[in-house]
Amino acid sequence: MLKAGIAILAACITLFGADEAAPQLDPKYHDSSKCKSCHTRIVGEWSGSYHAMSHYDSNEYLRASMDYVGRKDRRSLNAIKVQCAACHNPRIAVTETGMDYEIQAAVKLDHLSDVNKALESDVLSEGINCLVCHNVDKIHDNLDETKRGVHRISWNPAGVMSGPIEDAKSPYHKVQYRDFFGKDPKRLCFVCHANDRAVGGMVIADTQKEYQETKKQCADCHMSPKKPGVASNLPIADGKPKERMVREHGFIGAHTESMWEGALTLDVALRNKALLVTMKNANPHNIPTGFGARELLVEVSYLSGSKLLKTQSMSLTTHYTDKRGNPTIPHLAETATEELSIPANGERTVKFTPVEGAGTAVVKLYYRLVNDEVRDLLGLKEEIWSKKMFIDKVTYRF
Ligand code: HEC
Ligand code: HEC
Ligand code: HEC
Ligand code: HEC
Ligand code: HEC
Numbered sequence: 001m002l003k004a005g006i007a008i009l010a011a012c013i014t015l016f017g018a019d020e021a022a023p024q025l026d027p028k029y030h031d032s033s034k035c036k037s038c039h040t041r042i043v044g045e046w047s048g049s050y051h052a053m054s055h056y057d058s059n060e061y062l063r064a065s066m067d068y069v070g071r072k073d074r075r076s077l078n079a080i081k082v083q084c085a086a087c088h089n090p091r092i093a094v095t096e097t098g099m100d101y102e103i104q105a106a107v108k109l110d111h112l113s114d115v116n117k118a119l120e121s122d123v124l125s126e127g128i129n130c131l132v133c134h135n136v137d138k139i140h141d142n143l144d145e146t147k148r149g150v151h152r153i154s155w156n157p158a159g160v161m162s163g164p165i166e167d168a169k170s171p172y173h174k175v176q177y178r179d180f181f182g183k184d185p186k187r188l189c190f191v192c193h194a195n196d197r198a199v200g201g202m203v204i205a206d207t208q209k210e211y212q213e214t215k216k217q218c219a220d221c222h223m224s225p226k227k228p229g230v231a232s233n234l235p236i237a238d239g240k241p242k243e244r245m246v247r248e249h250g251f252i253g254a255h256t257e258s259m260w261e262g263a264l265t266l267d268v269a270l271r272n273k274a275l276l277v278t279m280k281n282a283n284p285h286n287i288p289t290g291f292g293a294r295e296l297l298v299e300v301s302y303l304s305g306s307k308l309l310k311t312q313s314m315s316l317t318t319h320y321t322d323k324r325g326n327p328t329i330p331h332l333a334e335t336a337t338e339e340l341s342i343p344a345n346g347e348r349t350v351k352f353t354p355v356e357g358a359g360t361a362v363v364k365l366y367y368r369l370v371n372d373e374v375r376d377l378l379g380l381k382e383e384i385w386s387k388k389m390f391i392d393k394v395t396y397r398f
Helices: 002-017 040-047 060-073 077-088 099-106 114-120 218-222 372-378
Strands: 136-139 153-155 160-163 174-177 203-205 227-230 243-246 265-271 274-281 295-304 307-317 346-352 360-368 389-397
Touching: 060 077, 060 372, 077 099, 077 114, 136 160, 265 360, 265 389, 274 295, 274 360, 307 346
Parallel strands: 160 174
Antiparallel strands: 136 153, 227 243, 265 274, 274 346, 295 307, 295 360, 360 389
16 A cells, blocks of 8 residues: 555656746856857857757748648647647747637737747747757656657756766856766657657657667767867866867758768669669668658659650658548648658668660659648748758669
């Protein structure tokens, strides 16, 4: 009896440990500008990353998606913003909204509410900044796998920075070593890069599930391998900055064209009069991974001498449908077409019927951040969403 009581109490403590809204930030640690003087390189690298773009005002695709979900799901935009903030903007001071808020919003009496105040806070404008990752105290991996982002962590008190260095000392803030920075940083990544779901519950992205254990950390490919440098440029070791093994903070990925070259490799063969195009993925997660409606494009140009006879193309992407069976965006999906990503450490082959009389076929593979369907539904204008990013090319001679 007593044992059961203790177990329940322990469960309650861990439950209450997570799901807490972020505590108020001391003005001393308000945003990355407060870290810049001593962590100049890191702040510069991070500010160019898409983690820094994870806010309604900074990312056209994110903004259009939130607007669309609000419109179609008949909830206030602010309720959607709070829901998405769990991973996109976890420093938010409220983590849930209910019917009472919808009623207030409908009669326009929400302007003084905690929800509006939380969303208007300038603490959020930097998206996933230093004070998101480095203020995580604990990750509650014992929780249900649907609890993500802010619902899966608990926070440090203001002014304590968690990090990978066991003997760090800073005159500006307290420090504490955490394994999810030092020994195994992918645990931190999986707080958000896992079990991303549509509002009706369908999983639309799950890098953790796809991931195949390797010696490489996410950080090796998306930050940099560890290399000699300084964690802080403040002179703390005999009048000089202290040398450390560090990583870059660029979090480079799918929005950076140069990251795509060679991310997959192509193999082309002719069998039973069909042109077989095989895409190989040597990475430890599927490609595309992450957010739904990403797209791989295969283009085959048939030539006779130097004359172009015909171009065929194929799109590998997921299409989503809503409750009524109409095309929709990932977050409103009830059903989806077959998953066509290239599996981790695996391959996928697609078939083309060659054009009569062709001497060569030039096969090119590209990536696009948003497929045509979702781009049209959302009316995305910026060039980056339709840009074809080059991955690989092979010329086949018949
Ligand atoms: C998405 C999470 C994330 C964000 C955002 C982030 N960091 Fe880090 N940071 C990490 C991880 C992970 C490591 C540890 C990498 C390792 O050693 O394997 C790290 C390491 C560090 C270190 C130790 C030196 C090093 O390179 O290992 C410092 C100092 C640091 N970060 C400061 C910052 C500052 C300042 C910002 C804001 C500009 C920031 N970080 C933003 C995840 C993050
Ligand atoms: C006055 C200078 C100064 C300022 C401002 C400053 N730091 Fe630091 N920080 C340091 C020093 C010095 C270290 C220790 C470096 C070492 O030991 O190599 C450090 C270490 C760290 C570490 C590594 C901790 C660990 O145990 O691995 C993190 C993370 C960090 N700072 C984050 C931040 C963030 C976020 C801000 C802005 C809110 C910030 N710092 C502002 C000087 C500063
Ligand atoms: C607090 C939640 C959270 C954590 C923790 C987190 N991420 Fe992210 N990450 C996101 C979100 C949200 C985006 C999309 C931001 C956007 O595009 O507006 C993203 C985007 C990315 C991208 C895509 C960038 C691009 O340009 O395409 C990469 C790569 C990435 N994260 C790597 C990491 C790695 C590595 C870690 C662990 C060290 C990590 N993330 C930790 C939430 C998180
Ligand atoms: C061996 C290198 C490697 C490792 C390790 C790795 N990735 Fe990737 N990742 C890639 C490549 C290559 C791409 C495709 C090109 C790009 O976006 O950088 C990619 C793409 C991504 C994207 C962008 C997907 C999109 O279409 O928006 C995210 C997010 C991401 N990885 C997260 C992670 C996370 C989280 C981990 C750790 C669990 C991880 N990666 C481990 C190589 C790696
Ligand atoms: C479980 C955590 C989580 C939640 C909750 C979440 N997201 Fe995301 N979202 C991510 C991660 C991680 C990425 C980056 C993956 C990648 O690069 O492919 C991302 C990427 C995106 C992107 C692509 C951005 C870009 O720059 O390409 C959009 C759009 C988006 N999310 C919209 C939303 C909306 C709208 C909501 C709320 C209804 C939401 N997300 C809730 C984790 C989450």
